[in-house]
Amino acid sequence: MVNEKWLEKIPADGPFYLFQGCFINHNYPGIEAATRFILDVLGTKYFVSEDQSCCGLPEFGALATPLILTCLVGRNIDVMRRYASYVLTPCNGCYSAFHTSTFLMKDHDVAAKTEEILGKLGKNYSPMMVIHFADFIYKRLEDIVVKSVKVLGGLRMAVHYGCHYFVFEEEGLDSRENPSFAEEIIRRLGGTPVNYTAKDECCGFGMIQQVVHKNMAYAITEEKINSILDAGAEAILVICPYCLNVLDRNQKVLRDIELIEKAIPVIHISQLVALILGADTDKVGFETHSVDVKPFLDRIEERKVEFKGWSSAEVASSQKGG
Amino acid sequence: MNKVSVLLTSKWSWKLLEEAERWGIQRPEECLSCGACVGACPAARTSSYNFRKIIRDVILGNEEKVLSSREIWYCFYCFYCTSKCPSRVEIPYFIMRLRRMAMERGYGGDILRILVYTSSNLIEHGVSVLPSDYDRMNPISAEENMVKLREKLGLPPVMRVSEKAMEELRTIFEETGFRKEVEGIRSGKWPFKGISEKY
Ligand code: SF4
Ligand code: SF4
Numbered sequence: 005m006v007n008e009k010w011l012e013k014i015p016a017d018g019p020f021y022l023f024q025g026c027f028i029n030h031n032y033p034g035i036e037a038a039t040r041f042i043l044d045v046l047g048t049k050y051f052v053s054e055d056q057s058c059c060g061l062p063e064f065g066a067l068a069t070p071l072i073l074t075c076l077v078g079r080n081i082d083v084m085r086r087y088a089s090y091v092l093t094p095c096n097g098c099y100s101a102f103h104t105s106t107f108l109m110k111d112h113d114v115a116a117k118t119e120e121i122l123g124k125l126g127k128n129y130s131p132m133m134v135i136h137f138a139d140f141i142y143k144r145l146e147d148i149v150v151k152s153v154k155v156l157g158g159l160r161m162a163v164h165y166g167c168h169y170f171v172f173e174e175e176g177l178d179s180r181e182n183p184s185f186a187e188e189i190i191r192r193l194g195g196t197p198v199n200y201t202a203k204d205e206c207c208g209f210g211m212i213q214q215v216v217h218k219n220m221a222y223a224i225t226e227e228k229i230n231s232i233l234d235a236g237a238e239a240i241l242v243i244c245p246y247c248l249n250v251l252d253r254n255q256k257v258l259r260d261i262e263l264i265e266k267a268i269p270v271i272h273i274s275q276l277v278a279l280i281l282g283a284d285t286d287k288v289g290f291e292t293h294s295v296d297v298k299p300f301l302d303r304i305e306e307r308k309v310e311f312k313g314w315s316s317a318e319v320a321s322s323q324k325g326g
Numbered sequence: 327m328n329k330v331s332v333l334l335t336s337k338w339s340w341k342l343l344e345e346a347e348r349w350g351i352q353r354p355e356e357c358l359s360c361g362a363c364v365g366a367c368p369a370a371r372t373s374s375y376n377f378r379k380i381i382r383d384v385i386l387g388n389e390e391k392v393l394s395s396r397e398i399w400y401c402f403y404c405f406y407c408t409s410k411c412p413s414r415v416e417i418p419y420f421i422m423r424l425r426r427m428a429m430e431r432g433y434g435g436d437i438l439r440i441l442v443y444t445s446s447n448l449i450e451h452g453v454s455v456l457p458s459d460y461d462r463m464n465p466i467s468a469e470e471n472m473v474k475l476r477e478k479l480g481l482p483p484v485m486r487v488s489e490k491a492m493e494e495l496r497t498i499f500e501e502t503g504f505r506k507e508v509e510g511i512r513s514g515k516w517p518f519k520g521i522s523e524k525y
Contacts, residue, residue, distance in 0.1 A: 031459065
């Protein structure tokens with residue numbers, strides 16, 4: 005069930021500050037290109053700034069120090085507020101950085117020290133509404149369908165939302181129990197959403213496990229991929245660059261040791277929607293993917309607008325005019 | 327609070343549970359030992375990790391045993407447990423708290439030295455992931471390829487954080503003690519004790 009309250013709060017037209025996550029900007033620029041393309045097609049105004057830094061989540065994840073996260077978030081918000089009242093991000097990591105920071109500020113000591121440090125920079129901490137780009141796509145789904153030039157041609161897609169989309173229950177369009185908004189997006193774009201048993205499980209990244217305990221990460225990715233393959237999906241849709249990285253790259257290792265039978269392309273929601281809106285296939289950064297995306301691209305078809313005869317209202321008005 | 331925890335309250339030898347509450351965490355002694363979290367947990371499926379064992383040792387006051395163990399480094403921070411827990415115990419935050427306490431007692435250095443590169447990047451460039459991280463086997467060509475790819479995609483050059491912002495960030499790194507900690511980890515001076523593989 006889509007959280008209507010949250011949906012209502014999302015401004016359809018912005019303007020937005022587009023948060024430049026470093027993993028997207030420096031490792032998956034195709035997601036950034038696709039995101040900007042979508043905003044341009046929809047005529048939505050957005051800003052970026054070189055005064056922005058990293059979100060701070062990797063440092064909190066590694067060193068478990070609240071202050072580095074709260075101070076970076078507080079400083080970034082101060083920068084972003086100069087441009088817009090709402091933040092957009094296509095990364096679950098950046099998304100949860102802001103909400104985690106607000107959560108950590110409940111600790112009085114953390115809050116006091118954060119204010120003290122930000123005070124030295126002439127700033128203070130005040131949260132801002134941060135919206136996941138996937139939520140924005142859902143908000144503008146009607147416009148996207150109207151402007152679409154391609155369709156998914158029935159392609160069977162499995163959605164992996166990613167754990168950190170769900171951590172904060174009041175934020176976001178769906179809860180972990182039975183999320184459905186991305187499936188709805190797939191359906192409206194002409195695809196067939198596929199359900200699978202391991203849907204609400206981690207991709208394997210595990211915040212630190214992909215680098216610290218690799219075998220554990222691979223084992224979890226394997227469960228996920230096999231569950232998706234068993235359900236008969238032909239492609240995986242993600243909303244986070246880290247999930248994309250892990251689900252895509254780990255497949256090579258898993259195939260080498262024959263733990264999965266075949267490869268399955270992994271696509272970020274921005275890449276999918278940009279293609280549907282007419283972006284060139286070589287302008288969404290598939291160079292950075294390890295699994296061949298051709299089986300996915302082959303299924304994207306031109307959208308044929310079928311003529312179903314004049315509707316009676318149109319006939320009536322043209323007669324009147326004629 | 328359940329009965330067993332009440333009985334054991336007097337044995338808590340550390341301030342951990344109060345600390346947990348300060349972080350706004352649902353107090354872990356609300357745990358009903360129902361096991362719903364273990365059934366869902368990816369760490370439990372792939373290692374010896376069992377949150378109920380950890381919480382039991384916390385309650386019994388076996389602090390050194392918990393903090394010196396590899397167990398607390400297995401969590402995926404995926405919050406699957408929290409979504410299944412009838413008491414909504416926020417286990418991953420609690421585990422983060424334990425990791426922090428372990429570091430403060432000198433444990434976890436080997437793991438932190440694997441993870442510290444993002445922090446070093448942040449201190450030097452204001453971002454955690456660099457174009458050169460795209461291929462750590464060959465960072466120079468990775469950097470070149472990323473710059474070219476952005477150009478091909480019609481994007482502005484790679485994100486650089488302005489000098490004005492770096493100046494502010496340096497104040498944050500100093501005041502939070504972050505720069506000192508990262509240097510300590512990199513030089514091997516902190517934390518320095520190995521963790522125990524047995525639990
Ligand atoms: S699910 Fe919650 S109550 Fe049940 S054992 Fe786990 S932490 Fe305890
Ligand atoms: S957050 Fe940690 S304890 Fe909870 S389910 Fe995930 S791995 Fe297990």
